[in-house]
Amino acid sequence: MAKFDNPDDIKIIVATDCGSTTTKAILIEYVNGEYRQTTRGEAPTTVEAPFEDVTMGVLNAVGELEELSGRKILDENGKFISPARGDVGTDVYISTSSAGGGLQMMVAGVVRSMTAESAERAALGAGAIVMDVIASNDKRLPHQQIERIRHLRPDMILLSGGIDGGTTTHVVELAELVAAADPRPRLGSSYKLPIIYAGNKNATGEVKKVLEDKVDLRVVDNLRPVLERENLGPAREEIHELFMEHVMAQAPGYKKLMDWADAPIMPTPGAVGLIIQTIARQYGIEAVGVDIGGATTDVFSVFRPGDEPVFNRTVSANLGMSYSISNVFAEATLPMVMRWVPFIMDERDLRNRVKNKMIRPTTIPQSMEELIFEQAIAREALRLAFVQHKNFATVLKGVQQQRTIADAFEQSASGKTIVNMMTLDMLIGSGGVLSHAPRRQQSALMMIDAFLPEGITRLAVDSIFMMPQLGVLTEVQPKAATEVFEKDCLIHLGTCIAPSGQSKKGGPVMKYTIDLPSGQVSGTLNHLEMKKFELGIGDDSLPIKAKARFEPERNFDLGAGPGRPVEKEIHGGVVGIILDGRGRPFDLSSLSETERVSHLVSWAEELNIYPEGALKQ
Amino acid sequence: MGHAYTPGLKVTDQMVIKKQRILPLKGDxxxxxxxxxxxxxxxxxxxxxxxxxxINVANKLGVPPEDLELVMTKKPGDRIKEGEEIALSVSLWIFKSRCAATIDGTIESVSTVTGQVLQRGNPTPVEVKAYVKGEVTEVIPNEGVVVTCIGSFVQGIFGIGGETSGPIMMATSDNATVLDEGMIQDNMKGKIIVGGSMVTAAALKKAIKTGVRGIVTGGFDDKDLRDFLGYDIGVAITGSEEIGVTLVVTEGFGTIDMAQKTFSLLHRHEGELACINGATQIRAGVIRPEVVIPLKTEQVEKAEVEDKVLGLQIGSPIRVIRHPHFGKLGAVTDLPAPLHKLESESKARILEVEFADGSRSIVPRANVEMIED
Incomplete structure (x- = not known):
């Protein structure tokens, strides 16, 4: 394949994502001075028997691209033609993969809330599923920890512990536990389990002595060299390296796929994390991305608690809309799900419905009642996944804070979350229930209800889950990645304007004036009221912008402080501008039963969530 | 059955059933x-x-870890008994402190860095049984065997409890009757009993008390399942529950008639041995619960019945597996190709069905499963 010194010479890009069931291919072309995703194709993934060769699915998906686009991409031998000339070939080919169960890791550290948590962050950020976190103080007895390590069969282990120059005993003890467990890799018994050591550098010698003969030990820089700072880069790079070397190499057909690809194959969630970080960096924004699947929900975020943007990813392993739907129901509890439903349903019947969806995960809601109920469960799955994310995305724990007298009145402990809904600029949803909701308004309201954004927040959904391919593309041609992301990947829903604060008596929350293309609108938003205004997408596929002025009441804040006005250019989208006067924090359960139902109906009507009369049946 | 959750579970009179019986670790x-x-x-x-x-011997004896080897009275590989001395330190020639083993087994390792001694307990024997009656057709050296039989096979949709076996006994007279407490008799001890459209929680409890080995039923109520297990099953990975009985649900949650074909098949084999397993895993590599009825030589029909693999066609009998027509049986009357907008406004491929009562309706194809007459 051709290599390009200048990324701008890359005009044609083929990218695939090999998922556990479907392999998705996209074609990106440089047309009229911009990169656009022009064609997509998909085919079943062929990792498992009887095919056992991932490249077959890739060729089929790319074959569909060829048919739909008219571009000849593969030669007679099924090889990529490169570089592109006219209607033939592609300049680069890249891919991500989550087939075969993705990357499954186990991490270990000395203190659960310090080095072990940093190790967990490194593994999650690299796109891994963290099967368990072992820590010296995780309250399990050593023999229980050993049993656990032996029982789980991870693809690799990340071992950390201690700051550089600190005490070595604990981390060596951990290494001894791992050695005693004699863990075996998940795939293939012919190779030794890879273990990355990223702990106290002074303990490296001892750790080597304990582990070197039993496992494939790799040593990288300490991921927590001092308490105040994480250094996750080297560990993450080594994880990606080993993912290619061991995990991918064991999966059928991947050696060939790695040969074809012009950039290293990345675990799918790792690539999604990359594109979100790139976008956040490029536009200087704070962003949250969520991908709600059948079994799991991934949350990605970039916030700026200080000068530097901080990236976090969490995986809620058992929160999903089909395989795990019953678990969402169990964790959220029935009343929390039912608060989003404006009619009464029988509990016994509901429980059976949820379980029937779990055992037959491919069924779809036929009736409006079923759709409303399923979207209610989705709200709770998203809410719970985000709670887990907020608890994980924190400032470093264990760091001594310098406090001034002003801080003495604040209860901010070390380890508080860095997720700040007021400063969040963009919320991106992905996954069937959000990307394929019959009406886009439903996706917008589900995200608002679950995440409760504060201030001014843009909302978008990923149209066809293109984020993984774009993530790898950032490594090859970042401009193409961000252009396609903005114009083809995202379906811009609009902007939510939600003042934070509460009102006991109701009444006005804020005054608003918005200069819409159709003319200026102004008025007052009352407590527990929602309003929607049309502000769409322009001919350039980007959201139309409008100047707006908001004057919150004195107990409400829109980001500038309580009662302070905010003037800002706001972005439209296929849904438009949503004014949310429900206040924050907002808890639907605090309303009486009649109030709750009447508000749910009025919000649905204002936002045109369901067809007319659907809620009256 | 890699795609068992796509519509249609296997229910067949005769097929070759192969069961791989593998040890968790290499053995004999x-x-x-x-x-x-x-x-x-x-x-x-x-x-x-x-x-x-x-066991941190260095801490216990108050010696530096690097001196550990000097005080150890047992070396790595030595056998130990609980309470037996493994280390002894003598200070000032007369003060002795001892450290004793906390388990029976061997010394695994001694660390002069951490001061830790690892003791390894005695190995636990593990046995793998044949699970089905049949013939050993393959030996995988040091790992296990393949047992093969010709038998009738019923695949369930959800189950709890592990492998068990016993003679089949019908507990209800038809496929639509609810199996309640009053139908559980003392002579069902050691049997695999078959119910109709559901088994009640009370019946399940009585069955356990009576010593019933397994229950095969059309439906089961989720609320009863939760009350019974004491927890809610969040993710469908089951089989390791130890509740004293194995349950195989053939159709789904709620009251739902057992498919007539399944009921008749089990009825025909009343009194014969059935091997059942409730283990369910609804993820990639799906595992469904099952009923295996090994056939006697004289029962085996000469010509192997070929599996008919037909897609949905006009006239195919189906069952709806989601609301609003959940559980209803009917026949396909039309399979229009274009996407159809449902009441929920989702667009999906649909089929037209005529239900048993003569009424017709439109149902997404994803929400039906094929059944056999």
Whole structure:
């Protein structure tokens, strides 16, 4: 394949994502001075028997691209033609993969809330599923920890512990536990389990002595060299390296796929994390991305608690809309799900419905009642996944804070979350229930209800889950990645304007004036009221912008402080501008039963969530 | 059945059933190819390495870790008994402190860095049984065997509890009757009993008390399941529950008639041995619960019945597996190709169905499963 010194010479890009069931291919072309995703194709993934060769699915998906686009991409031998000339070939080919169960890791550290948590962050950020976190103080007895390590069969282990120059005993003890467990890799018994050591550098010698003969030990820089700072880069790079070397190499057909690809194959969630970080960096924004699947929900975020943007990813392993739907129901509890439903349903019947969806995960809601109920469960799955994310995305724990007298009145402990809904600029949803909701308004309201954004927040959904391919593309041609992301990947829903604060008596929350293309609108938003205004997408596929002025009441804040006005250019989208006067924090359960139902109906009507009369049946 | 959750579970009178019986770790296979085995026959055995229990001897004796080897009275590999001395330190020639083993087993390792001594417990024996009555057709050296039989096979949709076997006994007279407490009799002890459209929680409890080995039923109520287990099953990965009975649900949650074909098949084999397993895993590599009825030689029809693999066609009998028509049976009357907008406004491929009562409706194809007459 051709290599390009200048990324701008890359005009044609083929990218695939090999998922556990479907392999998705996209074609990106440089047309009229911009990169656009022009064609997509998909085919079943062929990792498992009887095919056992991932490249077959890739060729089929790319074959569909060829048919739909008219571009000849593969030669007679099924090889990529490169570089592109006219209607033939592609300049680069890249891919991500989550087939075969993705990357499954186990991490270990000395203190659960310090080095072990940093190790967990490194593994999650690299796109891994963290099967368990072992820590010296995780309250399990050593023999229980050993049993656990032996029982789980991870693809690799990340071992950390201690700051550089600190005490070595604990981390060596951990290494001894791992050695005693004699863990075996998940795939293939012919190779030794890879273990990355990223702990106290002074303990490296001892750790080597304990582990070197039993496992494939790799040593990288300490991921927590001092308490105040994480250094996750080297560990993450080594994880990606080993993912290619061991995990991918064991999966059928991947050696060939790695040969074809012009950039290293990345675990799918790792690539999604990359594109979100790139976008956040490029536009200087704070962003949250969520991908709600059948079994799991991934949350990605970039916030700026200080000068530097901080990236976090969490995986809620058992929160999903089909395989795990019953678990969402169990964790959220029935009343929390039912608060989003404006009619009464029988509990016994509901429980059976949820379980029937779990055992037959491919069924779809036929009736409006079923759709409303399923979207209610989705709200709770998203809410719970985000709670887990907020608890994980924190400032470093264990760091001594310098406090001034002003801080003495604040209860901010070390380890508080860095997720700040007021400063969040963009919320991106992905996954069937959000990307394929019959009406886009439903996706917008589900995200608002679950995440409760504060201030001014843009909302978008990923149209066809293109984020993984774009993530790898950032490594090859970042401009193409961000252009396609903005114009083809995202379906811009609009902007939510939600003042934070509460009102006991109701009444006005804020005054608003918005200069819409159709003319200026102004008025007052009352407590527990929602309003929607049309502000769409322009001919350039980007959201139309409008100047707006908001004057919150004195107990409400829109980001500038309580009662302070905010003037800002706001972005439209296929849904438009949503004014949310429900206040924050907002808890639907605090309303009486009649109030709750009447508000749910009025919000649905204002936002045109369901067809007319659907809620009256 | 890699795609068992796509519509249509297997229910067949006769097929070749192969069961791989593998040890969790390498060990000894104790049968050979050609051996006839019963469900309870042990086919392979091994020993799982014992638990590792660390003990910080350096701390206990107050010696620096680097001096540990000087005070150890047992070396790595030595056998130990609980309470037996493994280290002894003498200070000022007369003050002795001892450290004793906390388990029976061997010394695994001694660390002069951490001061830790790892003790390894005695290995635990593990046996794998044949599970089905049949013939050993393959031996995988040191790992296990393949047991093969010709039998009737019923795949369920959800189950709890592990492998068991016993003679089949019908507990209800038809496929639509609810199996309640009053129908559980003392003579059902050791049997695999078959119910109709559901089994009540009270019946399940009485069955356990009576010593029933397994229950095969059309439906089961989720609320009863939760009350019974004491927790809600969040993710469908089951089989390891130890509740004293194995439950195989053939159709789904709620009251739902057992498919007539399944009920008749089980009825025909009343009194014969059935091997059942409730283990369910609804993820990639799906596992469904099952009922295997090994056939006697004289029962085996000469010509192997070929599996008919037909897609949905006009006239295909189906069952709706989601609301609003959940559980209804009917026949396909039309399969229009274009996407159809449902009441929920989702666009999906649909089919037209005529239900048993003559009424017609439109249902997404994803929400039906094929059944056999």
């Amino acid at each position: 296979v104790v049968v050979k190819v050609g051996d006839h085995v019963e469900p309870e026959t042990v086919v392979a055995r091994t020993h799982l390495p014992g638990q590792v229990v660390p």
